[in-house]
Amino acid sequence: MRLRVGALLLAVAAPAAAQPRDTLTIGITQYPSTFHPNIENMAAKSYVLGFARRPLTAYGADWRLACLTCETLPSIENGLAERETTPDGKAGIRVTYRLREGLRWGDGTPVSSDDLRFAWEAGRDAATGFGPAEFYRSAYELIVVDPRTVTLRFDRVTFEYASMGDFQPLPAHIERERWQADPRTYRTRTAYDTETTNPGLWNGPWRITDVRPGASVTLDRNPAWNGEAPAFRRITIRTVENTPALEAQLLAGQVDMIAGELGLPIEQAIALERRTGNRFRFLFQPGLIYEHLDVRLDQPPLSDRRLRQALLLATDRRTITERLFAGRQPIANTGVNPLDPMHDADVRQWPFDLARARALLDEAGWTPGPDGIRRNAAGERLSLEFMTTAGNRGREAVQQVLQGMWRAAGIEARIRNEPPRVFFAETLSHRRFQGLALFAWISAPESVPRSALNSDEIPREATNWSGQNFGGYRNAEMDVLTQTIPEQLDVARRREMWRRLQAIYAEDLPAIPLWFRSDAHVWPQWLEGVRPTGHLNVSTLWAEEWRVR
Amino acid sequence: MVPRDGIPKDPILWRGGLEGRRPSNLRRPMTRILATRLAQIALTLAILSFCAFALIALMPGDPIEVAIAGDPRLTAIDAARLRALHGLDQPFTTRYLAWASGLLQGGFGYSRLFAQPVAALLLPALLSTLALAGTALAIALVAGVGLGALAASRPRSAPLVDAIAVMGQAMPTFWLGILLIIAFAVTLGWLPAGGTADHGLGLSYLVLPVATLAAAHLAAYARHSAASLEATLTEPWIRTARARGAPESRVLLRHAFPNAALPVLQIAALDAGALAGGALVTETVFARPGMGKLLYDAVMGNDTNLALIALLLVALVTMLATLGADLAQRALDPRLRER
Numbered sequence: 062m063r064l065r066v067g068a069l070l071l072a073v074a075a076p077a078a079a080q081p082r083d084t085l086t087i088g089i090t091q092y093p094s095t096f097h098p099n100i101e102n103m104a105a106k107s108y109v110l111g112f113a114r115r116p117l118t119a120y121g122a123d124w125r126l127a128c129l130t131c132e133t134l135p136s137i138e139n140g141l142a143e144r145e146t147t148p149d150g151k152a153g154i155r156v157t158y159r160l161r162e163g164l165r166w167g168d169g170t171p172v173s174s175d176d177l178r179f180a181w182e183a184g185r186d187a188a189t190g191f192g193p194a195e196f197y198r199s200a201y202e203l204i205v206v207d208p209r210t211v212t213l214r215f216d217r218v219t220f221e222y223a224s225m226g227d228f229q230p231l232p233a234h235i236e237r238e239r240w241q242a243d244p245r246t247y248r249t250r251t252a253y254d255t256e257t258t259n260p261g262l263w264n265g266p267w268r269i270t271d272v273r274p275g276a277s278v279t280l281d282r283n284p285a286w287n288g289e290a291p292a293f294r295r296i297t298i299r300t301v302e303n304t305p306a307l308e309a310q311l312l313a314g315q316v317d318m319i320a321g322e323l324g325l326p327i328e329q330a331i332a333l334e335r336r337t338g339n340r341f342r343f344l345f346q347p348g349l350i351y352e353h354l355d356v357r358l359d360q361p362p363l364s365d366r367r368l369r370q371a372l373l374l375a376t377d378r379r380t381i382t383e384r385l386f387a388g389r390q391p392i393a394n395t396g397v398n399p400l401d402p403m404h405d406a407d408v409r410q411w412p413f414d415l416a417r418a419r420a421l422l423d424e425a426g427w428t429p430g431p432d433g434i435r436r437n438a439a440g441e442r443l444s445l446e447f448m449t450t451a452g453n454r455g456r457e458a459v460q461q462v463l464q465g466m467w468r469a470a471g472i473e474a475r476i477r478n479e480p481p482r483v484f485f486a487e488t489l490s491h492r493r494f495q496g497l498a499l500f501a502w503i504s505a506p507e508s509v510p511r512s513a514l515n516s517d518e519i520p521r522e523a524t525n526w527s528g529q530n531f532g533g534y535r536n537a538e539m540d541v542l543t544q545t546i547p548e549q550l551d552v553a554r555r556r557e558m559w560r561r562l563q564a565i566y567a568e569d570l571p572a573i574p575l576w577f578r579s580d581a582h583v584w585p586q587w588l589e590g591v592r593p594t595g596h597l598n599v600s601t602l603w604a605e606e607w608r609v610r
Numbered sequence: 611m612v613p614r615d616g617i618p619k620d621p622i623l624w625r626g627g628l629e630g631r632r633p634s635n636l637r638r639p640m641t642r643i644l645a646t647r648l649a650q651i652a653l654t655l656a657i658l659s660f661c662a663f664a665l666i667a668l669m670p671g672d673p674i675e676v677a678i679a680g681d682p683r684l685t686a687i688d689a690a691r692l693r694a695l696h697g698l699d700q701p702f703t704t705r706y707l708a709w710a711s712g713l714l715q716g717g718f719g720y721s722r723l724f725a726q727p728v729a730a731l732l733l734p735a736l737l738s739t740l741a742l743a744g745t746a747l748a749i750a751l752v753a754g755v756g757l758g759a760l761a762a763s764r765p766r767s768a769p770l771v772d773a774i775a776v777m778g779q780a781m782p783t784f785w786l787g788i789l790l791i792i793a794f795a796v797t798l799g800w801l802p803a804g805g806t807a808d809h810g811l812g813l814s815y816l817v818l819p820v821a822t823l824a825a826a827h828l829a830a831y832a833r834h835s836a837a838s839l840e841a842t843l844t845e846p847w848i849r850t851a852r853a854r855g856a857p858e859s860r861v862l863l864r865h866a867f868p869n870a871a872l873p874v875l876q877i878a879a880l881d882a883g884a885l886a887g888g889a890l891v892t893e894t895v896f897a898r899p900g901m902g903k904l905l906y907d908a909v910m911g912n913d914t915n916l917a918l919i920a921l922l923l924v925a926l927v928t929m930l931a932t933l934g935a936d937l938a939q940r941a942l943d944p945r946l947r948e949r
Contacts, residue, residue, distance in 0.1 A: 094911075095725035101677075190695045194688050245695065254725035274724045274731055275907070276806060276899045299805060301897040305788060306804050310897070313795040313803035482910065486671025524686035525693075526675065 082587065082609045083294040088307045088316035089323040092275050092300040096262075097253040098229055099184065099191045104323055104599070109298055111601025112280050113263040116229035117158055117177075119602050122592040124400060124506040126224050129602065130172065130264070131158045135223050137550070142223065147201070147216045154218045158225070160209040163287040166232050167260030167268040174205040176230035179237050181213075184228070188244040196226060219547040220555060221507075235261050266291040266605040276300060291605040304329055311341075311583065321346055321582030322599050326455050330581030331387045342584045345389040348595030349505070350578035351396050352459075355489070355498040358571060359533035362443065363496065367425040369570040373411040374418035375470035381462055382576055385455070393574035395566040396502065396510055400595065403507050403559035409567040418470045427471070435471035444473040445496035448488065451478035456499055459575075463499075490526045492519075492533065501578060502529075505597050511543040514571060534571035586610070647936075651929045655922055659713075662921050663706045666914050672698050673722065673912045696722070709918070719915035723908060728919050731904065736923070738806070739900040742892070743885035745816060746823035751878055753824070754831025755871075761832070762839035762870075763862055771832055778829030787822040787895035794818060804896035819896040823889050827881060834877055838870040845869075868942055875942075879935030883928025 091105035098110055115129045128134050135141030135156040147153040164172040183189045184197035191197070202214040215222065232252075240247045252259050257272045266288060267280035280296045299316055301307040304325050310316045318341075319325055325333065327345065334343045354372075356363045363369060378392050394411075397404045427435035427443050435443040447464065449456045457478070464474040474497070479488055488494050502513065512518045516535040518528030542562045549555040582593055590607040593600045674693045677684060684692075693699045697708070712719060718728040761771035795803035795818070802815050842848065843866050851865045852858075890902035901920060908917035 092724075094723050097725070100725075187691050188695070190692065194691070195685060249720045249725075271808075273806070273899065274726060274734075275903065276897070277808075279808075297808070299897070301804065303894045303897065306791070306895050306897050309788070309791045309796055309803040310805065313791070313799065315795075315803055315805060482669075482671045482676060482912075486675035490675055525689035527684060527686040527689050 085293045086297045086299060086316045088299050088301050088310055088319045090302050090304060090307060091323050095254055096257050097251050099227060100248050108320060108322055108599050108601055109278050111599045112267045112296060112604050113265040113269055115265050115602065116227065117225040118223065119598040120506050120594065120596055122594045124402065124596065130161055130164055130230065132161055133159065144218060151216050152218050153214060153216050154222050155212050155214045156222055157210060157212045164264060165285040167263045167283045167285050169285055170234050170261060172230050172264050173208045174211045175233045177211050178203055178205055179233035180229060180231040183231065183240050186244050190248045196228060220550050232261050235259065267296055289605045292608045308333060317585050318588060319583040321580030321593050324583065325581050327386050327389060327579055327581050328455055330583060331389065342586055344582040344593060345579040346582060346593040346595045347391050347400065347577050347579045349398055349503055351393060351502045352575040352578055353393065354573035354575065355500065356532045356572055357495055365425055366569060367421045369573065370411065371418040371421040371470065372467065372472065373570060373573050374414045374421065375467050375472065376463060377413035377466055378575060379413065381459060385458060389579050390576040392576050395563045395574055397563055398577050401506055403556060405560045405563045408563045415470060422471060429471050433471060434473045442473060443471060444475060446494065447474040447476050447497045448484065448494050449478055449499035450481040450484050452480065460499060489531045490520050492531055503597065509543055509546045514539050515543045516540055532571055536565060536569060539565055647933050654929065655925060658925055659710065659918060659922055660706065662918055663709065666917055667702050669912065674698060718919050721913050721916040723911040723913035723916060728916050731916065732920060732923065735899055735901050735904045738898060739886065742816065742819055742823065742898060742900060743889060746820045747827060747878065747881060747885060749820065750824040750827035751831055754828040755835045755874060757832040758835025759839060759862060761836040762843060771836060775829040775832045778825045783822055783826055783891045784895050786825055787892060790818045790822060804898065806898060819892050819898055823892045830877065831874055835870060835874050838873050839866055842866045842870040872939055872943060875935050875938055879931045882931040886924050886927035
């Protein structure tokens with residue numbers, strides 16, 4: 062009997078044994094809701110598809126735009142981009158892309174101009190249900206030059222003309238027929254979700270070979286890939302939403318690494334690093350996730366700029382980042398990241414200065430009351446509603462600290478948190494918050510914050526509550542800048558405009574800047590070559606460079 | 611426990627000795643009972659579907675509003691287009707009727723959250739949950755009733771059983787789960803910390819979640835069966851059986867246990883229904899796909915089709931389990947057949 066029990070224990074223990082080094086198991090905290098590259102936009106999908114398909118262009122780890130499936134990045138200088146006038150007389154631009162030679166889908170079919178044409182046609186049709194359609198509205202014509210070359214004509218000139226964003230070839234030989242049958246139901250019949258393991262859908266170094274909804278995605282080497290040969294025969298991506306459970310799977314050897322893009326909260330990763338010593342390699346990559354306080358600007362008391370400045374002066378951000386995040390998250394002065402080429406290092410800064418904060422509040426007519434909270438001439442207490450996403454332990458901890466710091470300046474913060482869905486989809490977007498809202502923005506390098514700062518982008522019922530200027534910020538000069546910066550192709554002039562934008566931001570404080578979040582990447586000691594980007598283009602887009610040390 | 615019509619109330623004696631003389635008016639046709647209960651189940655499901663649909667529709671933030679808040683590139687035109695495409699621009703009643711008519715025609719619909727037909731998602735989740743919850747429930751039932759019997763028949767062991775029960779009930783599932791993971795997966799490395807096997811049954815992946823889930827339920831069964839057995843063992847027919855010289859094991863198993871099992875059976879039926887809805891905490895801690903997590907994701911992700919079908923399935927299993935328990939009770943207790 063004892064022997065049987067022993068044999069059983071050995072048998073059940075077997076799967077936990079070490080894996081060979083030609084496989085890699087990655088833990089992430091989210092599962093993709095679709096595998097179609099153009100339907101919905103979520104980080105988990107970008108991460109998984111980074112292994113299996115490649116867009117035309119992407120921003121690299123150096124935050125510079127690069128070709129992935131194209132041969133040369135178009136520019137005015139190399140003649141692949143030409144300014145022109147659109148048929149209806151507007152300033153436009155045409156850009157030409159040539160697909161890399163030898164690029165094939167997993168079933169051997171060459172990736173061709175027809176695949177780009179199909180992607181463009183499907184995106185142009187409003188019934189298809191792709192997410193943001195601005196790109197397809199602006200790209201009013203696609204000309205097939207030859208089987209590997211297309212020219213796109215846009216009715217708007219922006220400095221980002223060479224960036225194709227999410228536009229990428231879709232396998233017309235598989236998808237066109239399904240789409241043509243009924244564009245309205247295409248999203249429920251696409252092979253990306255009904256035949257996800259069809260090799261013809263994938264043109265990257267790996268192709269998806271197994272899918273377990275909500276649990277895992279397995280990818281095997283794509284024999285049709287003609288780029289740099291990947292080191293790993295198989296990559297398994299496991300979804301473990303609970304981060305302590307994810308950490309346990311890492312420690313138990315069930316996952317080899319935790320992706321920084323969708324992994325542990327920074328405070329958990331810092332604690333794990335302290336506990337495990339050098340068992341793993343940790344990299345804290347600062348990125349474009351901008352933690353800040355959105356401020357209700359169109360109603361008192363925060364409509365007074367002095368009050369916003371006093372709030373920032375009373376916030377000891379350095380102490381918070383050092384105590385809570387071990388100094389791993391850079392302090393923000395505006396929404397422009399220090400890694401961004403347009404960042405202005407000389408922008409006005411507001412270091413912690415409680416005395417100045419108090420003086421500003423005095424100047425604004427708020428004097429200390431008997432309970433330490435300030436009051437104005439009408440006897441109203443300086444009490445602000447302070448909201449964030451309930452259940453986010455990191456943010457809730459920050460909220461408590463800020464509440465204490467502001468109290469020292471005589472400002473009361475009344476915490477009222479909501480579940481993320483209610484907070485983002487109702488309270489913020491319908492502008493139902495009354496004081497301060499703590500959350501984060503993520504953007505791309507040199508992304509002009511038009512949706513957050515232009516007065517046209519204040520959400521209202523007439524525009525279906527679109528726009529992200531939740532605070533209701535209105536500044537005529539900022540409106541002009543957010544409208545004209547994208548149209549300025551000259552880098553030096555654009556830099557000057559960015560400098561002005563940051564100066565206004567730092568003075569006006571349409572939002573209270575806190576810090577830029579860092580992604581916590583946890584890798585095994587034997588893995589090298591992973592280059593986190595810190596922005597929306599994930600590290601897996603260059604995963605063929607990952608190697609076993 | 612009042613005897614009626616001169617029939618001895620010890621069901622074992624009654625079953626064994628008087629079966630042939632049972633009055634015919636005590637038995638209502640089983641088919642009629644079944645038909646009535648099944649009609650009640652169908653009506654409950656219909657009402658439940660409407661209420662659940664209304665509650666999900668009333669939840670703040672539709673999927674398009676969530677998308678708009680997170681993606682600055684979505685314009686007002688995009689929002690209107692996507693809302694129409696997902697049918698969210700229709701009135702609530704129109705959407706409910708369209709959904710209900712689709713369901714009556716056998717269409718479970720499509721999950722927006724997982725981009726899969728709902729039926730394709732439910733089956734593996736249900737099987738995974740049945741494997742986890744079914745095993746845990748069976749182990750908890752056997753071990754719990756065993757401990758209960760031990761406490762009732764050997765009073766000296768009662769404090770120990772009580773202590774085990776209190777520990778099982780007091781220990782939060784997520785905490786026990788994490789403790790087991792640290793001990794058996796991280797420290798000893800004997801068992802996986804979570805997830806499911808890539809191939810095969812993956813029994814090793816079941817051990818820790820089953821142990822976690824069984825611990826909480828075992829405590830309840832131990833306490834209920836101990837209390838019930840203690841009460842039953844004081845009944846006159848037990849004294850009669852002992853006076854006749856029946857061995858203690860026979861007294862316990864043949865005479866006392868079938869009577870004492872009735873409340874435990876009812877609890878087990880309710881547990882079975884609840885567990886069909888998944889063990890959300892256990893599934894989350896051990897990263898196991900299952901009904902609990904699927905249902906939670908569907909509700910939080912505003913995936914109406916998936917949430918509704920999963921809810922109705924859970925309700926159906928709960929009601930069928932309760933019906934099964936009622937029928938089993940009728941089989942065990944003849945007094946119920948008189949009603």
